[in-house]
Amino acid sequence: MSTDLFKAAGARRSIRAFTSEPVTVEQVESILEAGRRAPSAVNLQPTRVIVATTPQDLEVVRSAAYGVGACVTAPCVLVCMADLESDKRIGERVAELNECGALEPMNTKALVSGAGTPFELKIGREVALMNCAISVAHMDLQATHLGLGTCWVHHADFEQLADHYDLPHQIEIMTLLAIGHAAESPVPRPRIESIEWKKTVQRSRKQDGESTSSR
Ligand SMILES: Cc1cc2nc3c(=O)[nH]c(=O)nc-3n(C[C@H](O)[C@H](O)[C@H](O)COP(=O)(O)O)c2cc1C
Numbered sequence: 001m002s003t004d005l006f007k008a009a010g011a012r013r014s015i016r017a018f019t020s021e022p023v024t025v026e027q028v029e030s031i032l033e034a035g036r037r038a039p040s041a042v043n044l045q046p047t048r049v050i051v052a053t054t055p056q057d058l059e060v061v062r063s064a065a066y067g068v069g070a071c072v073t074a075p076c077v078l079v080c081m082a083d084l085e086s087d088k089r090i091g092e093r094v095a096e097l098n099e100c101g102a103l104e105p106m107n108t109k110a111l112v113s114g115a116g117t118p119f120e121l122k123i124g125r126e127v128a129l130m131n132c133a134i135s136v137a138h139m140d141l142q143a144t145h146l147g148l149g150t151c152w153v154h155h156a157d158f159e160q161l162a163d164h165y166d167l168p169h170q171i172e173i174m175t176l177l178a179i180g181h182a183a184e185s186p187v188p189r190p191r192i193e194s195i196e197w198k199k200t201v202q203r204s205r206k207q208d209g210e211s212t213s214s215r
Helices: 003-011 025-036 055-064 086-099 125-145 158-164 202-208
Strands: 047-052 076-083 149-153 171-180
Touching: 003 125, 025 047, 025 125, 047 055, 047 125, 055 076, 055 158, 076 125, 125 149, 125 171, 158 171
Parallel strands: none
Antiparallel strands: 047 076, 076 171, 149 171
16 A cells, blocks of 8 residues: 555544535546546446535535534545446456456457356446445545545435435446535544454464465
């Protein structure tokens, strides 16, 4: 992890109170660009964003977020959505992955791999939402890197928002990301000690000059 990224990941806190200072267009563009660069399964890039910064838009978002929490004072809220039909472009994307050697030559129509085995591409709603979450994580860290505070807001009436923006059926709201200048500085929230499920002996064996394989 680069030092900047590590710093941002360590400094990030969920911020639920913001000053009235606006987020600039340049900052929003840089945040969206970080989201655009995120990896996605089969490079389907399903993430779509509505940037709410006008008083009217922010009022709609606040109301959908039940008038509580980060959306109450945030000067900018990203409505982060997944296009569940982004897999319509799968032919194009698979060809691209074939070209760079990710999949090995395969018959994309029959979905048979180069090794002749049946092959199932993992696509669909869950994968689109997962891809969207990765983009949002990128945007979150970029906003933090720019010195801004953020908060994911999943606790909101997305149906109300979808109606307001007249979203087509294939566009699903995944989360809101409230962004602004922090008016609070919370202490780090507790984390579990480790996310490692099964301890490997890699490090100690390396130190002993033994094999690096895990137990
Ligand atoms: C997917 C997701 C949904 C969340 N939804 C909400 C929410 O609806 N309202 C809220 O105030 N915080 C929400 N949060 C923020 C979490 O409560 C917060 O990340 C967690 O308590 C850890 O605190 P920290 O972000 O300051 O480290 C959400 C975070 C994530 C990742």
